[in-house]
Amino acid sequence: MLLLIPLLPLLGFLVNASFGRRVSKAAAGAVACGAMIGSFAVSLLSVVRLVQLEPDARAIVNQVFTWITSGDFRADFTLRLDPLSAVMILVVTGIGSLIHIYSTAYMHEEVDSEYARYFSYLNLFAAFMLVLVLGANFLIMFVGWEGVGLCSYLLIGFWFQKKSASDAGKKAFIVNRIGDWGFVLGVLLVFARFGAIDFQEIARAVAAMSPEAGFGTISAITLLLFIGATGKSAQIPLYVWLPDAMEGPTPVSALIHAATMVTAGVYMIGRNAVLFSHAPQTLIVVAVIGTATALMAGTIGLVQNDIKRVLAYSTVSQLGYMFLAMGVGAYAAGIFHLYTHAFFKALLFLGSGAVIHALGGEQDLRRMGGLKSELPITYWTFLIGSIAIAGVPFLSGFFSKDEILFRTYASGHTILWTIGLLTSLLTAIYMFRLVFLAFHGARAPAPVKAAHPEEEEPAAGSDAATGTDTAHRAGPSHPAHPSHGAHGSGAAHLHDAPPAMALALIVLAVGSVLAGYVGLPGALGGGDWFARFLEPAFGVHPAEDAVAEHGLEVTLMLVSSLVAVGGIGIAAYFFLKNRHAADRLAEQFAGPRRVLENKYYVDEIYDAAIVQPIRITSENGLWKVVDARIIDGAVNGAADTVGAASDLLRRIQTGSVRAYAASLFLGVVLILGYYLWP
Amino acid sequence: MIPLNYYLILSAILFTIGTAGVFVRRNLITILLSIEIMLNAVNLTFVAFGRALGSADGQIIVFFVMTVAAAEAAVGLAIVIALFRHRESLNPESFASLKW
Numbered sequence: 001m002l003l004l005i006p007l008l009p010l011l012g013f014l015v016n017a018s019f020g021r022r023v024s025k026a027a028a029g030a031v032a033c034g035a036m037i038g039s040f041a042v043s044l045l046s047v048v049r050l051v052q053l054e055p056d057a058r059a060i061v062n063q064v065f066t067w068i069t070s071g072d073f074r075a076d077f078t079l080r081l082d083p084l085s086a087v088m089i090l091v092v093t094g095i096g097s098l099i100h101i102y103s104t105a106y107m108h109e110e111v112d113s114e115y116a117r118y119f120s121y122l123n124l125f126a127a128f129m130l131v132l133v134l135g136a137n138f139l140i141m142f143v144g145w146e147g148v149g150l151c152s153y154l155l156i157g158f159w160f161q162k163k164s165a166s167d168a169g170k171k172a173f174i175v176n177r178i179g180d181w182g183f184v185l186g187v188l189l190v191f192a193r194f195g196a197i198d199f200q201e202i203a204r205a206v207a208a209m210s211p212e213a214g215f216g217t218i219s220a221i222t223l224l225l226f227i228g229a230t231g232k233s234a235q236i237p238l239y240v241w242l243p244d245a246m247e248g249p250t251p252v253s254a255l256i257h258a259a260t261m262v263t264a265g266v267y268m269i270g271r272n273a274v275l276f277s278h279a280p281q282t283l284i285v286v287a288v289i290g291t292a293t294a295l296m297a298g299t300i301g302l303v304q305n306d307i308k309r310v311l312a313y314s315t316v317s318q319l320g321y322m323f324l325a326m327g328v329g330a331y332a333a334g335i336f337h338l339y340t341h342a343f344f345k346a347l348l349f350l351g352s353g354a355v356i357h358a359l360g361g362e363q364d365l366r367r368m369g370g371l372k373s374e375l376p377i378t379y380w381t382f383l384i385g386s387i388a389i390a391g392v393p394f395l396s397g398f399f400s401k402d403e404i405l406f407r408t409y410a411s412g413h414t415i416l417w418t419i420g421l422l423t424s425l426l427t428a429i430y431m432f433r434l435v436f437l438a439f440h441g442a443r444a445p446a447p448v449k450a451a452h453p454e455e456e457e458p459a460a461g462s463d464a465a466t467g468t469d470t471a472h473r474a475g476p477s478h479p480a481h482p483s484h485g486a487h488g489s490g491a492a493h494l495h496d497a498p499p500a501m502a503l504a505l506i507v508l509a510v511g512s513v514l515a516g517y518v519g520l521p522g523a524l525g526g527g528d529w530f531a532r533f534l535e536p537a538f539g540v541h542p543a544e545d546a547v548a549e550h551g552l553e554v555t556l557m558l559v560s561s562l563v564a565v566g567g568i569g570i571a572a573y574f575f576l577k578n579r580h581a582a583d584r585l586a587e588q589f590a591g592p593r594r595v596l597e598n599k600y601y602v603d604e605i606y607d608a609a610i611v612q613p614i615r616i617t618s619e620n621g622l623w624k625v626v627d628a629r630i631i632d633g634a635v636n637g638a639a640d641t642v643g644a645a646s647d648l649l650r651r652i653q654t655g656s657v658r659a660y661a662a663s664l665f666l667g668v669v670l671i672l673g674y675y676l677w678p
Numbered sequence: 679m680i681p682l683n684y685y686l687i688l689s690a691i692l693f694t695i696g697t698a699g700v701f702v703r704r705n706l707i708t709i710l711l712s713i714e715i716m717l718n719a720v721n722l723t724f725v726a727f728g729r730a731l732g733s734a735d736g737q738i739i740v741f742f743v744m745t746v747a748a749a750e751a752a753v754g755l756a757i758v759i760a761l762f763r764h765r766e767s768l769n770p771e772s773f774a775s776l777k778w
Contacts (some may be wrong), residue, residue: 253729317699654769654774655774655775656770656774657773658701658770659701661700661701662701665697
């Protein structure tokens with residue numbers, strides 16, 4: 001039965017990829033959504049079966065077939081459902097289904113074949129992600145790991161006629177490749193060290209050892225795996241692809257770059273919790289990188305003007321939190337944040353998609369404003385998502401973020417805790433800056449090019465190519481959208497989200513409020529059910545002394561609640577009440593502001609330090625010397641040598657029969673002479 | 679009884695004459711005839727050895743050689759006729775158009 005979970009989306013992919021262009025949009029959308037919802041139903045059934053088992057024996061294994069056997073090496077195609085993967089499949093299929101439904105409305109302006117292509121990619125992505133989280137060994141996980149990377153590339157570059165989109169797709173793919181290199185090396189080292197790739201066997205082998213004091217094999221393994229995680233989960237130094245990935249359709253950003261794929265790195269660390277627990281050195285690295293990423297992305301998010309980029313940096317920042325949790329050994333807290341984050345970040349992205357959809361492609365915050373009354377559903381759901389991510393008490397984000405901060409503090413990492421708290425303040429500020437700029441105040445008069453902001457870059461495609469894009473941006477089905485220019489923009493009546501989109505938004509908003517209650521901490525009268533459910537999967541039991549620190553936990557909760565509310569207050573002061581103050585502040589700190597707006601110049605530094613040197617050595621060294629001179633030279637040289645030798649040898653070919661006969665005779669005489677000579 | 683050596687010497691002389699003919703003559707028909715002489719020189723050797731050693735093997739092989747020689751003559755003459763029709767010449771030097 002487990003096999004059905006990834007198989008249904010895969011079937012949906014095959015159907016849409018094969019027949020999609022011949023059927024209507026409704027049929028293509030129905031196949032894709034049906035596959036996802038079916039998969040969700042099967043997942044629910046499986047999880048129900050799982051929960052009915054004894055807590056310590058909670059695992060359903062489905063060995064599909066033996067994939068590779070070679071000497072000692074054996075890899076089975078085995079799917080394994082345990083509490084950790086149960087959480088993941090519910091998130092992937094549940095949120096995935098909602099985003100599929102949302103997409104049916106969001107993408108309806110695409111032509112039929114593009115529409116089917118979009119849904120086939122989306123289904124393929126879900127199938128790979130489910131393989132990733134259900135795989136019982138590293139190799140199966142790797143299949144999913146590579147597969148989601150591929151789908152990410154396909155979906156980011158979905159509007160491939162636009163150069164920026166296809167560039168972003170390539171960037172995502174190549175940056176991920178660097179991470180995958182680390183991941184593969186890690187897996188190989190695991191096999192070399194333990195002679196197995198099955199998670200269970202490895203965990204058993206490691207559990208028998210004592211944690212490494214110095215830097216040993218396990219530290220090397222975990223560090224390499226962590227490099228893979230930084231690529232997939234957008235952490236320093238490989239986070240640069242995620243903000244660019246916003247070139248893809250917005251539901252894709254919601255599904256892949258917020259709710260599911262980017263969590264693969266966090267999941268992978270959780271899956272190998274025992275391994276990581278035995279490498280304290282790596283854990284420190286993980287925690288520090290996570291915290292640094294959270295802070296850095298939070299500060300960048302503060303000044304970005306593209307609605308989706310703010311959310312993208314927010315995602316990077318929240319993923320940093322998850323890594324912080326993993327790094328301090330609070331695996332359950334990290335997965336808990338992953339789970340709640342999936343709800344509110346999907347909600348925020350879909351909400352921003354609704355805004356972009358309503359404005360006919362406008363993504364610049366400075367040209368928004370006052371949308372509150374015109375898009376009420378979007379506004380209220382977006383507001384709920386923002387409150388949840390800011391960490392205001394009693395919404396889902398509060399419980400998970402607080403759990404992480406509390407665990408960090410309790411494990412003695414006071415500095416990391418302080419930075420985490422600061423990031424939490426930043427989170428509240430940038431999210432509410434977004435809300436106030438987009439939904440409150442007055443709409444700024446849009447410049448002439450307002451209808452096509454993305455096309456500021458020179459369009460690479462042909463007219464027909466940009467036609468598709470433009471049709472999507474300001475399609476005929478939205479007559480209210482001013483296709484050209486400025487004047488109508490402010491006065492035009494905007495449509496709120498259509499039913500399919502509104503449904504997804506509302507369900508996710510409810511989830512954003514309630515999802516946290518499954519992990520209600522003991523300090524607030526809950527039972528930490530979520531953590532308790534996950535414990536067997538990590539093989540590590542949380543310190544019992546946590547119970548004694550309820551007082552501390554409540555204090556920390558108060559502190560972070562104050563920080564969240566304070567952040568909202570700051571945002572309200574600067575962006576709602578007194579925007580001039582914000583502008584003055586911006587002028588005062590023009591230097592730091594420029595650095596932030598340029599994202600710390602990281603892209604430029606990477607370009608100068610890595611991309612250009614590689615390009616130059618490739619062009620001037622590898623291409624013009626190694627390839628053109630050495631390789632081509634060897635090939636041409638061999639041909640020339642043979643040619644010259646043949647030129648000499650053909651002189652023997654005189655055409656005189658008697659000369660041939662003479663050489664034949666001479667040859668026979670010589671051979672006979674050699675054998676018969678006494 | 680004539681000694682074996684006499685046969686061998688005669689055979690060697692015949693073979694040399696045949697070889698020399700192949701090399702020296704400029705007429706394809708003559709060259710074919712020279713090849714026949716060489717074959718018959720070899721036949722003579724076979725028969726002589728067969729007789730001297732009291733074995734029938736040599737004579738059996740001679741029959742094979744004669745068969746092959748007949749076939750060779752038939753094919754060879756056919757080629758010569760075809761060549762002659764083509765070039766109106768029997769000189770082997772005139773058939774050198776495939777050389778470098």
